[in-house]
Amino acid sequence: AQSVSQHNHHVILSEAASLELGCNYSYGGTVNLFWYVQYPGQHLQLLLKYFSGDPLVKGIKGFEAEFIKSKFSFNLRKPSVQWSDTAEYFCAVTGGGGFKTIFGAGTRLFVKA
């Protein structure tokens, strides 16, 4: 069955610490990969996405993610987090050419000032 697994449900970091959120998926075939973010009191919005090409993609606010096909992974990274990065982060996968998007359960990040 298709699935998305996010390794951590809650992460607490201090400002300036480095961040890596794990995401693994189970899907046979071509995939489109996304990270969405939900800031407190706001709606889900796109952070970055991978469709094809360079497996290292850069998104907004200094975030990046690397698609490793052999590991079925799409981990999110940021070298130095800020208090304003406090949010819930969702990894999502859509089968190439399809409409069904499968989301991970989310990781709640809290950054201490």
Place this chain on the structure above:
Amino acid sequence: DAMVIQNPRYQVTQFGKPVTLSCSQTLNHNVMYWYQQKSSQAPKLLFHYYDKDFNNEADTPDNFQSRRPNTSFCFLDIRSPGLGDTAMYLCATSSQTSGGGETQYFGPGTRLLVL
């Protein structure tokens, strides 16, 4: 600003009493989605419209229906809500020229409580 709007933001209903949730968009996107998100769980796709074509997920209960009278509006009808339908309901849109997999734009959600 172009956006996805959901009404109401909060809805309380009684067990078995039909309820309708509304979604509208000013993005002129041709695809609209409805997701159910229970507490601490992933959003789960219920169905989507590609233009006027309705696409139901295989595991979406028959209790859940949807209508899309025009490009801008989409409704989620829950015919006989059960306690297990308490959840956040998210509407999203995307612009597809062919196939799928494009970025989705989400509304703020409607938090439904079934008593």
